[in-house]
Amino acid sequence: MKTYKLLSPSVFFLIIFCFILPFVSVSCGGSKITTVSGYGLAFGTKVDSGFGASERSSPDFNTLLIWSCAAAGFVFCFVSIKSQKLLKLALSIVGTILLIILMLRMTGDISKEGITFTVNFEFGIYAVFLLFIAAIIINYIDFKNTEGIIETYPLDIIEIPCPNCKTTNNSIDLFCKQCGSKLNIGDK
Numbered sequence: 141m142k143t144y145k146l147l148s149p150s151v152f153f154l155i156i157f158c159f160i161l162p163f164v165s166v167s168c169g170g171s172k173i174t175t176v177s178g179y180g181l182a183f184g185t186k187v188d189s190g191f192g193a194s195e196r197s198s199p200d201f202n203t204l205l206i207w208s209c210a211a212a213g214f215v216f217c218f219v220s221i222k223s224q225k226l227l228k229l230a231l232s233i234v235g236t237i238l239l240i241i242l243m244l245r246m247t248g249d250i251s252k253e254g255i256t257f258t259v260n261f262e263f264g265i266y267a268v269f270l271l272f273i274a275a276i277i278i279n280y281i282d283f284k285n286t287e288g289i290i291e292t293y294p295l296d297i298i299e300i301p302c303p304n305c306k307t308t309n310n311s312i313d314l315f316c317k318q319c320g321s322k323l324n325i326g327d328k
């Protein structure tokens with residue numbers, strides 16, 4: 141149970157970490173011109189625009205939001221607030237949706253000054269995608285478990301009458317506190 145508690149912050153931390161990996165590469169006529177990491181996309185980076193020239197790319201708000209979802213999810217693992225688990229689950233889902241939007245936006249060729257550039261996804265973006273799916277699963281199970289405890293706890297301790305002397309006993313007792321008869325637990 142203790143090790144399971146570490147899964148949720150770990151997966152968010154790994155997503156943040158994976159932003160240093162290459163996310164996309166741009167190629168022209170089959171040869172790779174430049175590779176951009178997640179941080180490069182999110183905060184802007186010096187991009188080789190081909191033919192020896194380089195320019196600074198502007199920060200991509202979409203990528204920045206994905207990073208923020210993971211960062212906020214990581215922070216909420218250590219901040220005890222109401223509906224903390226629901227919030228972490230929501231952040232995992234929103235992060236995944238934003239990442240799908242980013243990938244759809246970047247699919248396809250870009251034409252610039254008559255030259256066609258092809259954008260390819262690199263392993264960093266796939267790693268982040270898989271980690272977000274893992275985050276949804278982990279945080280969903282975590283959220284579902286807490287809900288289950290709240291729902292079933294009052295049902296576990298109910299009062300049941302003794303079949304012999306009709307004394308009221310708790311359902312967690314095996315024998316009647318009055319006469320010692322075996323209580324019919326399964327029968328309610």
Ligand SMILES: [Zn+2]
Nearest residue numbers: 302305316319
């Ligand atoms: Zn009894």
